[in-house]
Amino acid sequence: MRSFVLTYEPLFEIICIYCGLAFSQYLPLRAGVYSLATPGFVSIGAYAGAYAVLRLGLGAPAGAALATLLAGLVGLILALPLARLRGHFQTIATIAFMEIMVSLEFYAEPLTGGALGMNGIPKLVGAWQLLLFVVVLTGFLAVLKRTGIGRAFDAIRQDPTVARSLGIAIGRYHCLALALSGAVGGLSGSLLAYDTYSLMPDQFGFGMLVTALAAVILGGRSSVAGPIVGTIVLLLLPEVFRPFAEHRLLLQGALLILIIIYLPQGIVDTLGRRIGMRFAARRRALSLSDPRGHGVPAP
Amino acid sequence: MFAQQLLNGVVVGAVYALFSLGLTLVFGVHQILNLAHGAVLMWGAMIGLFIVTFTGLPLPAALALGMVLGGFLSVVLDLVAFQPLRSRQGDHLTTIVSSIGANLILISIAQRITGAQTLSFPFGTFPVRIYSEFGLRISLQQITIVAAVAVMIVALFLYLFRTRMGVEVRAVALNERMAMLLGVNPRFVYFQTFFIAGALAGAAGVILGVAFNAVSYQMGDAVMLQAFVVVVLGGMGSVPGAVCAGLFLGVVQTLTSVFISSQLSDAILFGLLFLLLLVRPTGLFAGLHAEARRV
Numbered sequence: 001m002r003s004f005v006l007t008y009e010p011l012f013e014i015i016c017i018y019c020g021l022a023f024s025q026y027l028p029l030r031a032g033v034y035s036l037a038t039p040g041f042v043s044i045g046a047y048a049g050a051y052a053v054l055r056l057g058l059g060a061p062a063g064a065a066l067a068t069l070l071a072g073l074v075g076l077i078l079a080l081p082l083a084r085l086r087g088h089f090q091t092i093a094t095i096a097f098m099e100i101m102v103s104l105e106f107y108a109e110p111l112t113g114g115a116l117g118m119n120g121i122p123k124l125v126g127a128w129q130l131l132l133f134v135v136v137l138t139g140f141l142a143v144l145k146r147t148g149i150g151r152a153f154d155a156i157r158q159d160p161t162v163a164r165s166l167g168i169a170i171g172r173y174h175c176l177a178l179a180l181s182g183a184v185g186g187l188s189g190s191l192l193a194y195d196t197y198s199l200m201p202d203q204f205g206f207g208m209l210v211t212a213l214a215a216v217i218l219g220g221r222s223s224v225a226g227p228i229v230g231t232i233v234l235l236l237l238p239e240v241f242r243p244f245a246e247h248r249l250l251l252q253g254a255l256l257i258l259i260i261i262y263l264p265q266g267i268v269d270t271l272g273r274r275i276g277m278r279f280a281a282r283r284r285a286l287s288l289s290d291p292r293g294h295g296v297p298a299p
Numbered sequence: 300m301f302a303q304q305l306l307n308g309v310v311v312g313a314v315y316a317l318f319s320l321g322l323t324l325v326f327g328v329h330q331i332l333n334l335a336h337g338a339v340l341m342w343g344a345m346i347g348l349f350i351v352t353f354t355g356l357p358l359p360a361a362l363a364l365g366m367v368l369g370g371f372l373s374v375v376l377d378l379v380a381f382q383p384l385r386s387r388q389g390d391h392l393t394t395i396v397s398s399i400g401a402n403l404i405l406i407s408i409a410q411r412i413t414g415a416q417t418l419s420f421p422f423g424t425f426p427v428r429i430y431s432e433f434g435l436r437i438s439l440q441q442i443t444i445v446a447a448v449a450v451m452i453v454a455l456f457l458y459l460f461r462t463r464m465g466v467e468v469r470a471v472a473l474n475e476r477m478a479m480l481l482g483v484n485p486r487f488v489y490f491q492t493f494f495i496a497g498a499l500a501g502a503a504g505v506i507l508g509v510a511f512n513a514v515s516y517q518m519g520d521a522v523m524l525q526a527f528v529v530v531v532l533g534g535m536g537s538v539p540g541a542v543c544a545g546l547f548l549g550v551v552q553t554l555t556s557v558f559i560s561s562q563l564s565d566a567i568l569f570g571l572l573f574l575l576l577l578v579r580p581t582g583l584f585a586g587l588h589a590e591a592r593r594v
Binding site for chain 2: 104
């Protein structure tokens, strides 16, 4: 048992951190913003968190709070120009943002250590803290989904024109989604820094983006459980099927194409809809057998 | 010094233009942002390299084969990754995700084949000859690159604006449904645009591979990012825009990396892209849609 825990503890920690990354990617997609800026936010959070601990002498909680605030602020600022763009152009602009961050981190050697990276970060978080992080974040997003904000996000994603005609201020919600995405990404980034000892600029490039995006697409873009399930499946697959481990990228690519073609809603949302339909059918049957006819009318 | 760097920039920019033309064509006609386009360039370079190394065929044959196979690779990409999505009215994200997946697959196959090493062409694949004119050092290679790119671009223009097939492609760009009602076979148009895009990317790959004498599985990613800037600068879907923007970008990039900082060159470039998207998201030139109205 002990050896099992020791073997899988690092994997568990990585899964927790990537759940945060997936949530950061999930938030804008849910609100209908085609943002791929997550690795940029994560890198800001990671470097800010590491800098706070190593150079400013702050503790881990203060460092994480600083990282969250800073990345959230950057997300808010990024939202202003993105509001002027649509669809593909938002995607291109956010990819550009990600690349700007990577090349600035290479350039700003006094702050980030440049190509040599930032090393010797103490390990400040363990499995329990990371689990707590995922649970709290999931709870927060679940609550968000139930409030008016979550419903506004859904409306905007499904049809921006209708949402606007219903009096939803699209721009404001896009800003909120990106600021939240930035904050969550920054927090995950600082945890990544406190968990993995060292940071390199090119760690925050396309590879990270693909993993975060694949987790969201795989799990589902609408339910809160989607990104978690997606991350777990994505990171466990190479562990469960050892022969796949060396073909990890190949597998990820094939999975992305297959999921987007055959299961475009993702695992959780598709299953959720199936179960929902079964319940609806049951309710319909019940209402038919109800002699007073007080049943819920079937949709 | 300045004029020399200007010349080098034009040569690099010509290759960027060649590569970006395919990206902008597919986007302009089908509204697909093909993020796997860089992988097609990389495979074009690989194919060219393998042909020169293993069969000993001369470079022009390798270029031609690299173009043809690159074209077919791009068509296969369309059939596997994009066509199944077409019947369903998805959002922009579906094709982007699908092309990211295809990009990963193509890159990781190349990584396996090459053992993640950077390969180079055999010595003397292209004769080294340097002319000194007007105080500039111009190599035969640079002249050949610019001439080859110019020929291909002119051929693309003739095809798009002087042939029936080109008219059909532009009709689909304007409105796919209307074109279909008028008897255009959209499948054939998809085949053409993806084949042309792939062939141009394959050519750009072989040229880049020979020019820098380095072929690696990662070479597509870097060029892809430059192509974003070119395509946005020139206007998504604009063919003349891509040519001008490609040349402009090559010059700007060379000059900033020489006179400002090679490390900051990327940040400046993408900062420029960001600003441009804010000020003029449609690019500096009108899209293919506008051109399509001139028959």
